[in-house]
Amino acid sequence: MSKIGILILLTLVCFTGPEPAGTYADPFGAEITIRPDGTFKYSWHFDMTGSWTSGKWELHGDTLKLKKIPVYDTLTIENQDKRYIKDSLVLSPDQTSNRCTNIEFLSSTISSGGQNRKLPDTLYYIRKDKLIAIKNGKLQTRKVKGFWTGKKYRPWYVKK
Numbered sequence: 001m002s003k004i005g006i007l008i009l010l011t012l013v014c015f016t017g018p019e020p021a022g023t024y025a026d027p028f029g030a031e032i033t034i035r036p037d038g039t040f041k042y043s044w045h046f047d048m049t050g051s052w053t054s055g056k057w058e059l060h061g062d063t064l065k066l067k068k069i070p071v072y073d074t075l076t077i078e079n080q081d082k083r084y085i086k087d088s089l090v091l092s093p094d095q096t097s098n099r100c101t102n103i104e105f106l107s108s109t110i111s112s113g114g115q116n117r118k119l120p121d122t123l124y125y126i127r128k129d130k131l132i133a134i135k136n137g138k139l140q141t142r143k144v145k146g147f148w149t150g151k152k153y154r155p156w157y158v159k160k
Contacts, residue, residue: 020057020064024131024157027146032066032120032131032157040066042120046147050113053120054095064124064131071115074099091115129159 021036030044034057042053055069073092076099077085092098092115093108100108108114123134133140133155143152 020059020126020131022129023160025160026155026157027153028144030118030120030157034064042066044118045113048112049117051115051117051119052095052113053116059126062126063134064126066120066122066124068116068119071095071097073097073105075105076101078102124157131157 020034023031023033025031028044029046030042033041035041038056038058040055040057044051053068054071055067057067058065071092071094072089074097075088075090077088079085090100090105093111093113121133121135121140124131125134125139126132140155142155144155145152
């Protein structure tokens with residue numbers, strides 16, 4: 001093997017960062033699925049409510065950056081005579097863009113779940129199958145009290 005080939009091989013082995021693909025969960029009902037194609041899906045569920053967010057991710061060394069990309073539906077607005085007035089973009093209740101009516105849109109807004117109702121953090125430090133949120137330049141490692149009890153939980157996501 002040539003010197004250049006060995007140098008390239010060493011560079012790939014020594015300087016490739018962590019592989020983030022997989023599903024991570026936290027103790028508070030949230031999951032982040034990082035897909036190898038550069039997309040992610042975040043979901044959060046608590047009791048009878050929930051939220052989801054999707055988008056793209058980038059890896060910079062050991063830091064994962066999430067960028068949400070909203071999914072929109074086209075809402076057709078009509079007057080009382082059912083005549084077309086205009087179209088408007090609204091957040092979709094699912095991951096497929098569709099055309100919807102006023103009634104469909106209103107029923108999705110009063111549901112107990114939907115898109116971007118609880119957003120994920122945008123920066124995470126990756127360490128040993130964990131995603132640790134970075135807020136204001138600081139790792140979020142302090143344990144957090146649970147909702148119903150005084151028990152403290154780790155705030156980071158663990159790979160499933």
